Amino acid sequence: MSYTRLALYKILVVFLLIGCGGPPEKNPLLQEASSEYQKAENDSLIVTKAPVALKEAEEALEQSREFWKEGADKELIEHHAYISKQKVFIARETAELNAAQDEVKRAEAERQRVLIKARKAEARAAEHRAEEALSRAQKAQKRAEQLANRVSELEAQRTERGLVLTLGDVLFDFDKATLKPGGERAANNLAQFLKEYPERNVMIEGFTDIVGSADYNKKLSRRRANAVKRELIGQGISATRIQIRGYGEKYPVASNETEAGRQQNRRVEVIISDKNGTIDERSLAN
Incomplete structure (x- = not known):
C-alpha cells in the first residue's frame, strides 16, 4: 500500500470513529440483565429444569447487546434487557415448578414400590406415609404456582x-x-x-x-x-x-x-x- 493510500485510510478511520461517537456508554439495565442471566446460567436447577425459558432469556439479552453495540436507541436496548430479566424470572419459577412436579412423580413411584414389596399391614402404614409425602409435594407445587401467579398479578x-x-x-x-x-x-x-x-x-x-x-x-x-x-x-x-x-x-x-x-x-x-x-x-x- 502506498504512503498516500495509507494516509487516506487512516483519515477515513478517524472520520468513522468521530461519526460513531466512540463506543456506546454502559447501560445499567443491560448490565443488570446480564448479571441476572449469568446467575441463572450458573444455577444447575434452572439449566436442567427450564432450558427453554433460559434460552429465551439469552436471546433477548443478546438482542439487547447487539442494539447496544450498534448504538441503537436507549429505549430499544432497555426493552430487550427488561424482557431478558423477565425471562430469567420465568426460568427460575419454571425450574422450581418442574422440580416440584418431579418430586410428585418420585413420591408416587416410591408409594408404588413400597406397596409391592411390603407385607399387607406394613404396606398400609407405608402407603399412608407415601401419601403424606405426595400430599406435601402437591401442596408445595400448588404453593409455587400460586406464588408465581400472585407475584405476576402484583407486577412485583x-x-x-x-x-x-x-x-x-x-x-x-x-x-x-x-x-x-x-x-x-x-x-x-x-x-x-x-x-x-x-x-x-x-x-x-x-x-x-x-x-x-x-x-x-x-x-x-x-x-x-x-x-x-x-x-x-x-x-x-x-x-x-x-x-x-x-x-x-x-x-x-x-x-x-x-x-x-x-x-x-x-x-x-x-x-x-x-x-x-x-x-x-x-x-x-x-
Missing part, C-alpha cells in the same frame, strides 16, 4: 432484597401523602397477598426528587410510606408485619435533571420479605 420485581412493588408518583396527589384510587387498588392487592401468605412481612420505603428542601422531602417520603401502611392496616394487616422508611432524595433511580427522571424518583417501594419474614436493610452502596 424480584431483586436481591426480595420482591419489590413500586408505587409511582401518579398514585399520589402532587405534594400530598394521600393515596389516589389507583394507589388504593395497589395497596388492596398487596393486602390480599399478605393475607394469603401470613409468613411474609413488608418494608415500605418512600423517596422523592431533589425539588424542595432535603428535610421536607424526607418528611414527605415518610408520610407517603405511612399512608400505604395505614391502608394495609385498614385492610386487616397487623402493624407488626409492616416497617416504614423515609429516604427523601436518597437512592434515585433516574436523573433529577429531567421531569421524567424526577417523576421516577418520586415513588414508594414495598419490599416483600422471604418466606421466613426476613427483609435485608438497604445497603449504603445501593
Whole structure:
C-alpha cells in the first residue's frame, strides 16, 4: 500500500470513529440483565429444569447487546434487557415448578414400590406415609404456582432484597401523602397477598426528587410510606408485619435533571420479605 493510500485510510478511520461517537456508554439495565442471566446460567436447577425459558432469556439479552453495540436507541436496548430479566424470572419459577412436579412423580413411584414389596399391614402404614409425602409435594407445587401467579398479578420485581412493588408518583396527589384510587387498588392487592401468605412481612420505603428542601422531602417520603401502611392496616394487616422508611432524595433511580427522571424518583417501594419474614436493610452502596 502506498504512503498516500495509507494516509487516506487512516483519515477515513478517524472520520468513522468521530461519526460513531466512540463506543456506546454502559447501560445499567443491560448490565443488570446480564448479571441476572449469568446467575441463572450458573444455577444447575434452572439449566436442567427450564432450558427453554433460559434460552429465551439469552436471546433477548443478546438482542439487547447487539442494539447496544450498534448504538441503537436507549429505549430499544432497555426493552430487550427488561424482557431478558423477565425471562430469567420465568426460568427460575419454571425450574422450581418442574422440580416440584418431579418430586410428585418420585413420591408416587416410591408409594408404588413400597406397596409391592411390603407385607399387607406394613404396606398400609407405608402407603399412608407415601401419601403424606405426595400430599406435601402437591401442596408445595400448588404453593409455587400460586406464588408465581400472585407475584405476576402484583407486577412485583424480584431483586436481591426480595420482591419489590413500586408505587409511582401518579398514585399520589402532587405534594400530598394521600393515596389516589389507583394507589388504593395497589395497596388492596398487596393486602390480599399478605393475607394469603401470613409468613411474609413488608418494608415500605418512600423517596422523592431533589425539588424542595432535603428535610421536607424526607418528611414527605415518610408520610407517603405511612399512608400505604395505614391502608394495609385498614385492610386487616397487623402493624407488626409492616416497617416504614423515609429516604427523601436518597437512592434515585433516574436523573433529577429531567421531569421524567424526577417523576421516577418520586415513588414508594414495598419490599416483600422471604418466606421466613426476613427483609435485608438497604445497603449504603445501593
